[in-house]
Amino acid sequence: RELPSILNRMPKAELHIHIEGSLEPELIFEMAQRNGIKLDYPSIEELRAAYAFTDLQSFLDIYYAGAGVLQTEEDFFDMAWSYLNRAKADHVLHAEIFFDPQTHTSRGIPFATVIGGLDRAVRRGREELGVSASLILCFLRHLSEEEAFAALEEALPYRDRFIGVGLDSGERGNPPEKFARVFARCRELGLHLVAHAGEEGPADYIRDALDILKAERIDHGVRCLEDADLVARLARERVPLTVCPLSNVKLAVFHEMHDHNLGRLLQAGIAATVNSDDPAYFGGYLNDNYAATFAALPELGAREAYQLARNSFEASFVAEEEKKGWV
Ligand code: ES4
Ligand code: ZN
Numbered sequence: 001r002e003l004p005s006i007l008n009r010m011p012k013a014e015l016h017i018h019i020e021g022s023l024e025p026e027l028i029f030e031m032a033q034r035n036g037i038k039l040d041y042p043s044i045e046e047l048r049a050a051y052a053f054t055d056l057q058s059f060l061d062i063y064y065a066g067a068g069v070l071q072t073e074e075d076f077f078d079m080a081w082s083y084l085n086r087a088k089a090d091h092v093l094h095a096e097i098f099f100d101p102q103t104h105t106s107r108g109i110p111f112a113t114v115i116g117g118l119d120r121a122v123r124r125g126r127e128e129l130g131v132s133a134s135l136i137l138c139f140l141r142h143l144s145e146e147e148a149f150a151a152l153e154e155a156l157p158y159r160d161r162f163i164g165v166g167l168d169s170g171e172r173g174n175p176p177e178k179f180a181r182v183f184a185r186c187r188e189l190g191l192h193l194v195a196h197a198g199e200e201g202p203a204d205y206i207r208d209a210l211d212i213l214k215a216e217r218i219d220h221g222v223r224c225l226e227d228a229d230l231v232a233r234l235a236r237e238r239v240p241l242t243v244c245p246l247s248n249v250k251l252a253v254f255h256e257m258h259d260h261n262l263g264r265l266l267q268a269g270i271a272a273t274v275n276s277d278d279p280a281y282f283g284g285y286l287n288d289n290y291a292a293t294f295a296a297l298p299e300l301g302a303r304e305a306y307q308l309a310r311n312s313f314e315a316s317f318v319a320e321e322e323k324k325g326w327v
Pocket of ligand 1: 169196
């Protein structure tokens with residue numbers, strides 16, 4: 001009865017959101033127009049209709065194409081500002097936001113343009129919206145480790161504008177070990193470390209992200225349930241999983257929401273959190289993800305709602321002092 005209202009209004013953190021995945025078709029068209037870019041789709045409706053994915057790669061193809069309209073610092077600002085306003089509406093107090101610099105620098109957009117626009121939105125969000133936010137730079141795992149090192153090198157003059165690094169894009173065939181050395185370097189630099197693992201890839205990739213990359217948090221990680229020893233370890237070591245339910249259903253990781261394992265992860269004692277991943281592409285922002293999972297999974301009630309919100313703050317990279325005000 002009152003659960004939907006509790007879910008909507010409870011304070012929460014979002015830890016798995018790709019800022020390029022928050023770019024709504026309306027903004028894609030607006031930016032294409034102002035930047036003089038010709039799109040492959042004649043209308044907003046036809047672009048949205050193309051958002052019918054069969055797996056991760058079919059999504060990534062459209063997602064990277066959409067990001068092609070981003071040209072100026074203003075574009076990056078507008079994208080992030082729009083997301084932060086949506087986050088505020090969902091009672092998100094804190095967001096840790098992924099961005100993919102290689103998607104842009106490979107098109108000739110300077111790293112300074114990307115980080116300049118995103119950082120300005122993050123600062124303004126803190127001041128004007130009261131939403132705390134920080135940035136996490138993701139390496140594209142379909143590219144080489146050498147290219148990841150080059151991306152890191154370009155980013156280092158802006159070291160104070162992001163708090164960590166992650167690993168995203170196509171998982172299959174791009175195991176964690178491919179990025180062992182660049183993650184070791186990031187660790188020396190004092191950056192936080194996260195990695196997508198166990199979304200489409202096997203449970204082994206989750207273990208390797210922990211053992212080889214020293215990831216502090218696993219993005220997705222839902223395939224851990226295929227390995228009982230790993231589940232026990234994740235629970236014992238309180239390794240957070242940033243689970244993205246609507247994403248998982250749209251990309252056919254689970255056939256329908258009723259099949260999602262979020263309830264089982266919590267029952268196993270894992271510090272799971274709920275997140276939106278790419279909200280413009282997967283049918284909803286953070287509160288939509290909470291609403292869809294709680295509607296489909298009968299084992300989720302008020303206790304689990306509270307647990308998930310609490311997990312989201314505990315799993316965040318904010319200082320322990322600041323966390324105390326939230327949990
Ligand atoms: C992503 Cl759902 C997902 N998985 C891997 N990489 C990504 N980049 C943006 N969304
Ligand atoms: Zn993701």
